[in-house]
Each structure stands twice: as C-alpha cells, then as structure tokens.
Amino acid sequence: MRQRVLAAVVVATGLAAGPAAASPDPGTPDLVRYRGPIEHIFVHPLMPSPRYTLRRGTQPQEFNKWSITVREFRRMLPQLYANDWVLVDLESLIRKVRTPRGPVYKMAKLKLPPGKKPLVLSIDDLNYPQYMIDNHLNSKLVLDGDGNVAAERVTPNGTTLVTRRSEVVPLVDRFVEKHPDFSINGAKGIIALTGVEGILGYRTSGDGRRARREQRRAAPIVERLKATGWTFGSHSYAHPDMSTSSLARLQQDTDRWERYVQPLVGGDPRVYVYPFGAPATGAGLAYLRRAGFRIFCSISPAARLVLEDGYVIQDRVRVDGLALLKQPATLKRFFDPASVVDPVRPALTG
Numbered sequence: 609m610r611q612r613v614l615a616a617v618v619v620a621t622g623l624a625a626g627p628a629a630a631s632p633d634p635g636t637p638d639l640v641r642y643r644g645p646i647e648h649i650f651v652h653p654l655m656p657s658p659r660y661t662l663r664r665g666t667q668p669q670e671f672n673k674w675s676i677t678v679r680e681f682r683r684m685l686p687q688l689y690a691n692d693w694v695l696v697d698l699e700s701l702i703r704k705v706r707t708p709r710g711p712v713y714k715m716a717k718l719k720l721p722p723g724k725k726p727l728v729l730s731i732d733d734l735n736y737p738q739y740m741i742d743n744h745l746n747s748k749l750v751l752d753g754d755g756n757v758a759a760e761r762v763t764p765n766g767t768t769l770v771t772r773r774s775e776v777v778p779l780v781d782r783f784v785e786k787h788p789d790f791s792i793n794g795a796k797g798i799i800a801l802t803g804v805e806g807i808l809g810y811r812t813s814g815d816g817r818r819a820r821r822e823q824r825r826a827a828p829i830v831e832r833l834k835a836t837g838w839t840f841g842s843h844s845y846a847h848p849d850m851s852t853s854s855l856a857r858l859q860q861d862t863d864r865w866e867r868y869v870q871p872l873v874g875g876d877p878r879v880y881v882y883p884f885g886a887p888a889t890g891a892g893l894a895y896l897r898r899a900g901f902r903i904f905c906s907i908s909p910a911a912r913l914v915l916e917d918g919y920v921i922q923d924r925v926r927v928d929g930l931a932l933l934k935q936p937a938t939l940k941r942f943f944d945p946a947s948v949v950d951p952v953r954p955a956l957t958g
C-alpha cells in the first residue's frame with residue numbers, strides 16, 4: 609500500500625477564505641506557508657479536586673497516571689501560547705482529491721503567522737462516566753448564565769459548582785477569548801466521545817424516555833460547542849481495545865456509536881480516536897472506513913501524520929500524569945513539564 613510518512617508535513621486550512629485573510633487588520637502579520645510537522649496532544653477530563661481524587665478516591669493511581677489537574681492545564685496554556693503554538697482544526701488540514709483509483713488525501717496548504725506552529729488538541733472520554741463523578745471530577749458540561757459552556761461538579765464537601773475554570777473546554781474558550789491569536793479560524797479541539805455512559809455527562813444512550821430527555825438536555829451544549837470551534841470524533845462506543853477485538857465486536861461497537869452518539873453530534877464525524885491508542889487493522893480498519901471515518905488517531909511520543917490511500921493516520925502525544933512524571937522529555941517542546949506538575953500529585957507507582 610502506498611504510504612507517505614510526513615515527518616515534515618505540508619498543510620493548509622481554508623484560511624485563505626477566512627476573515628483574517630480577507631480583511632487583515634493593521635496589526636495582523638503577513639501569513640506564511642507552514643511546512644513543518646503537525647503536532648497533536650490530548651488530555652482526559654481534568655481533576656478539579658486532586659487532593660480528593662489522588663489521595664482519597666477509589667482509584668488514585670489510575671487518575672495519577674492518565675489525568676491532569678486543573679492547575680496543570682491552566683499552567684500549560686500560557687506556555688503553549690508563549691512557545692508559539694496555535695490551535696488548528698485537524699480536518700481542515702487535509703483535502704480529498706478524486707482520482708481514477710478512488711479518493712486520496714493530501715495535505716492542504718496551511719498559512720500561519722511567521723514563527724507559529726500548528727497544534728491539534730483533543731479531549732478523550734469527555735463523557736463523565738460514574739467513576740469520574742464518584743472521584744469528584746466534573747459531572748457534566750452545562751451552559752452558564754451567559755450561554756457559555758461551563759462545567760458542573762459536586763465538590764468533596766457537597767457543594768454544587770458551575771464554573772468556566774475547571775475543565776478543558778471552558779478554559780480553552782476563555783484563553784482564546786483573551787488571546788484570539790492562539791487559534792486559527794477559531795479552532796479549539798476535537799472532543800472524542802464514547803457512548804456507553806452517554807455524552808458530556810448526559811445519559812443519552814438508549815431508547816427510553818429518560819435517554820430521550822437527556823438527549824434534549826445535551827443538544828444545546830453540543831450546539832454551543834460546535835458554534836465555538838469544537839468538533840467531535842468517535843472514541844468507540846464502549847472503549848474496547850480495537851487491536852485485539854474480533855471483527856464482530858468492532859462492528860457491534862461501531863454500529864452502536866453510529867446509532868447512539870453520531871445523531872447527537874450531527875454532521876459526519878470523520879475522526880476516529882482509538883481507545884488506548886490501539887489501532888484496528890485489516891478487516892476492522894476496513895469496516896471503520898466503510899462507516900465513514902477517514903482520520904485515525906493513535907498514540908506516540910512524536911508527531912506522525914501518514915497519508916494512506918483513502919485515509920489518514922495521525923499520532924497524538926499524551927499529556928497526562930505518566931508523561932509529566934515519567935516521560936517529561938516527550939512534552940518539552942510544548943511546555944516545561946517541571947513547572948507544570950501539580951505539587952499535590954503523589955509519587956507514581958506501578
């Protein structure tokens with residue numbers, strides 16, 4: 609199979625048609641063609657009460673490995689900005705070209721302000737399953753009094769809070785409000801959803817009255833997310849390891865995602881974020897492609913974007929406790945891990 613590994617990739621957005629290019633204000637620098645690598649980092653839902661989650665919760669070491677605290681994310685953002693990263697929309701970097709042997713994908717032209725580097729951000733498992741709520745993470749995304757996306761949670765002392773300061777989505781929204789040049793064309797990130805416990809904290813999966821009510825409650829949040837630069841991808845329905853699942857299991861899982869999640873997020877999600885970063889291959893991958901997915905994301909410490917015949921692979925870099933504590937070298941090009949680590953973290957064991 610033809611394969612082109614793009615360590616240094618050429619990219620593009622619809623930027624030429626965007627408002628910045630159409631009517632640059634006097635302060636806008638000239639845009640230049642970007643030809644470097646496309647980096648992609650991902651996080652899990654944040655820990656707003658890490659003292660509880662990491663010390664008194666039901667699975668402190670799991671959260672210590674795979675999650676980061678609100679404080680860590682808030683320390684990361686200004687460093688990403690200061691280090692010249694800008695958020696870009698992954699799907700707009702790739703264009704489909706029709707050929708006699710079928711569609712192939714090419715990189716589109718990406719133009720950025722001089723010195724800036726594109727960064728794709730994704731959030732996995734933004735579903736708020738019960739174990740996250742039990743460990744005092746946030747419990748759902750909601751709209752606040754101004755119509756902005758905020759996060760609701762119950763603190764360890766029983767207080768219910770709605771705030772824009774405790775989760776990735778509203779923190780990025782606020783940061784881009786302050787620093788619009790941290791985003792190209794308003795891009796924010798990809799929300800990679802499973803479905804088995806609903807989406808965004810709403811128990812939307814199923815066909816009963818309760819599920820339908822939850823679907824109605826989730827709809828305005830989804831609408832607002834889409835209007836503010838967020839996109840959606842599949843993270844499977846029930847989070848199986850696709851590299852070891854039978855084809856029947858993969859088909860059933862994908863069919864459920866299409867039935868219970870895709871109608872809620874609308875459009876035609878093309879991004880598939882592998883659970884555990886473990887890629888499907890052979891007939892499994894073919895099934896996912898027939899289902900309409902075109903960009904497949906796994907995990908690696910380095911930027912890797914590969915154009916295959918008819919689809920694209922992009923690796924993502926983990927930003928989690930394991931990386932912060934044990935593999936800080938993988939993060940140094942984005943921010944200084946030592947200055948980001950939350951002192952509340954216990955030592956990582958196992």
Ligand SMILES: [Zn+2]
Pocket residue numbers: 732733843847883884
């Ligand atoms: Zn996951």
